[in-house]
Amino acid sequence: MKFSNNDKINEIEKQIEELEDQALQMNAAAEPVIKVKQKNKVTLTEAKPGVGNTTNFNSTGPKKCIGCGRELQTVDDRLPGFSLNIEKQDLCLRCFKIKYYNKLVEQEINDQDFINIIDEINSTSKKIRYYYVVDIFDLPGSRLTWLEQLISKKEVIIVVNKIDLFPKSVKKTKIFNYVKKFFSDSPIRDSKILLTSSIKQDYVYALVNELKSVEYDQYIVGISNAGKSSLMNACLKLNQQIPSIVTSKYVNTTLDKIKINFTEKNFVYDTPGLVKHNHIAIATAPSYWDFFFFQKEIKQVTYQLNQGQSIFYGGLAWFTFEEGQAYNEKNGKEAKTGFHLYVNKQLPLHRTKAENAQRYFKKNRHSLAPRLLDKDIDFETHTFSYDKEKKVDIHISGLGWINFKSYDGMKLSVTVPKTEYGVKVSELEALI
Template identity: 30%
Template structure:
């Protein structure tokens, strides 16, 4: 190949020499109008699991380049995993460019959820993380919710500048851009999307009518999310793709909830109160007595308690203790998995998650 070509699906430079390396296409495929690499073709047509990661240092280097340009930065965050999908220190990488936050996956929340309250929560959370957003828009790339608001906000905030779309892996950046292209562009899906981390391997440039462009950046991987540790074939069991149906458990102290074989919550001390679990509908939750918990965990993990089918694929569990303040409902958040909303009673709860997975407690968002 004397001339350089890039895959329209993931942005990687194409090559015709080695089928086992990124960017491979058969030579004849270069004659097509829309060229995608072998990996993107397999993902699109066969949903094949082909995990591959963009180099984190290279992605951060690309991110820093934004700070040297006049641009609008659109950070896509996952409303279902806000803190886990945030780019740490994003304001240090993007200079003084304005940041528009698009809260994606609104469709996962119950229809009773108050959108304005969620939006205010995103504003507050962003400010606590050091960013004063130019604007916050909530949307669903998968369902096409509020796309008019997304387009209007981007057009208003970019003021004739390029637009850089950034986010961590699996927040739905490429799905969002594809939806916008379908609704307001040429009607064709261009960017490969999948539930696997690292689908977009390099920057993808989409020209705008005024000579500027939208740039889709590779997703940044965060190792502190449960979804980064689960085998790609089991991701669908923990990443929700439809409205969550919260599961309510009235617990006395001395009871335990297992979330598949991934995590465990022990209610150590406190009055009887509800614990409302917002996780993927397909994830199995098992309730038992605390005194039996260890025996059940050892005996049934990988069989009754799945995923994972291979428990040794995850790091050992680490305990995190939380005191419930008894003044408000609180969310116990397991990054990349979901959260458990408590009642208003005082109590002590232990969360057990694989070493390195982020957990936190926050005022309830619903």
Template identity: 30%
Template sequence: MSAEREYHCEGCGISVQTEEPSALGYVPPAALEREMVLCQRCYRIRHYGEIGTVNQNPDIYLQKLGEIAGTDSLVVQVVDLFDFSGSWIPGIHRHIGDNPLLLLANKIDLFPRSTKWGRLREWLVQSARDLGITPIDVELCSAAKGLNMNETITAIEKYRQGRDVYIVGATNAGKSTFINRLLREVGGESQDVITTSPYPGTTLDAIRIPLEDGKAIVDTPGIVRRDRISEWVSPRDLKIVVPGETIRPKVYQLNDKQTLFLGGLARFDYVRGPRQPFVCYVSNRLYIHRTKLDHADVFQEKHCGGLLVPPADPEILPPWKKHVISLRGKEKQDVVIPGLGWIACGKEKATLHLWVPEGIRVMTRPAII
């Protein structure tokens, strides 16, 4: 490789090398002559749909995020609207310094048409404030479908005021998809510039995309959240867990002493309370099984990895942990499982047990739909 020039993969940002085919960043020497240099991994993702895990140190990505504090820039935090709690970057206010933050809620195409967007936007603003950030504005869009992109582009140009724009977010929030859509809408690009895939960790280093005024849009590596289920499953299972189309909510009228299995990833026990509806907002491809609570333990032991999938291999998950949840009965609440979805509960007092792999955060919130 030439000592005069350091090459970077234009798909994921990693420094490329020509010596070790099994290592990250490998390209055949002849590929350095191409106009667009892609590492072997990005080439295989784009042309063959191959996906693989990448073992990277999450602390390195946090260090890169912390470098933003020393810049004068606009920060655009992309969150997955369907997985807001799982795609938020904890402590982001400490990493970006005094730079303004524009909150971009992606994947609105996953929500039902009946969604009250004004109310949801207000919920986003309040949730961000509760997490330590007062965003300069909030935009909702779908990068995959191109929905509300004109409004989003206008907002970015309004607030950047001639500065660089850093696009940040957790893995799989849709940062790179958003930038590719942005470049198609504004720059007329006919193909994706940045490599995307449904598996976390596709972008490996910062990618600078020059703007006409000498500034740049910077795509940063996704921040890893090990406290959400989507980080633990295989690439094949991830295609089942992560929604790819508008959610069709599944409604269950449950009596107490009934159980719902969300594949082999979570178990929802309705322990005590009057008959009431529970609505599952999860991927349409995820199998949900209802059974009696008295039979749940035996059923789980017999069918995890078989009928109850994903995961195909239950051993990849940490041991399950029980979370006891008491519904107040004053308002409708959601029980949220980051990286998987949520269950909207009825308005009656109830006691629930939610079983998820140890380390996965579980929370309740006022119903957002």
């Protein structure tokens, strides 16, 4: 039977996926089951001392919170690490309330502390491996070019998180090639790439194997809410250990280095996430952050638009088809243009005329959800014009992306709240 090139590629991809599944099953069967126990909601105890979260194991210094890594203190409840009882508690008050009540305790967190930690790690002449975690749903917003420059001096593995939330029709090889091209201008462009997710165990095996393969220092780094701590908890769980690192929808949940031992000799440090200054969540109240950090498979919503129509993202931002009405060449009549919005399933969308956009926002801004923290905030508009046909994605940090096929004369705009650092709006080659 004669195959086309595409048929051959599909057959090879199928064989690779089957081999990956076999390898995952073999790894799962080879792992010994070790029962772990939790004494109570405050104190976590591993079945075997010296493995799991070993932040305070054999430590001669001050006791640290095993949830965020900060030194425990009883002096000031406004500062990180505050505890009611250091002797009896392994979690600070902040982590305890996040973990068991999903409630954020507001505390003063200095961004410079995070940068100092990275500088300190990178100053050693010893061999080091970095795991640079990025969010597949916010690749432009996940990148920190200055951080990539720093870690490029050491061994780096790029960890692409949350890929299981993509539609099942998107092949892993396509995601892999897309990410590789995305980092083609980076000093870490030749690094190994791992596609992973903290939700499904099948995607965690490769990361666990990498973490257990070396005995020199390893560090998990990246932007806040890229999913670093969730990945570490998934690895601990797969390794039959207690997933004790505190994770949440809030930024900066991890505040200092947390040491994790997968064996007695093998360990990795989970580090604090650097603040996502360009994320739209910054312009909203924390109670709305569930809308911006994806937990379920992404939703595709398709609109057929004429020029002069806008799509609202709740009460946050809007996308407008400004100019470039399409025409049906066969009958010479106007034709609508298709736009595919990839968004959080919970996020409400609303279509309106572009001329009514400002009026719609002002009239409904108090009742829309999610909505902006500052009702009088200013907006800024990003404009995109096209002179040829190509498949395009426009990413809005925190809201997903818009997929469409451009053509000569098309003009689009994205209007977002004006923040101190700006909400990142980027144009990329289409992934799906």
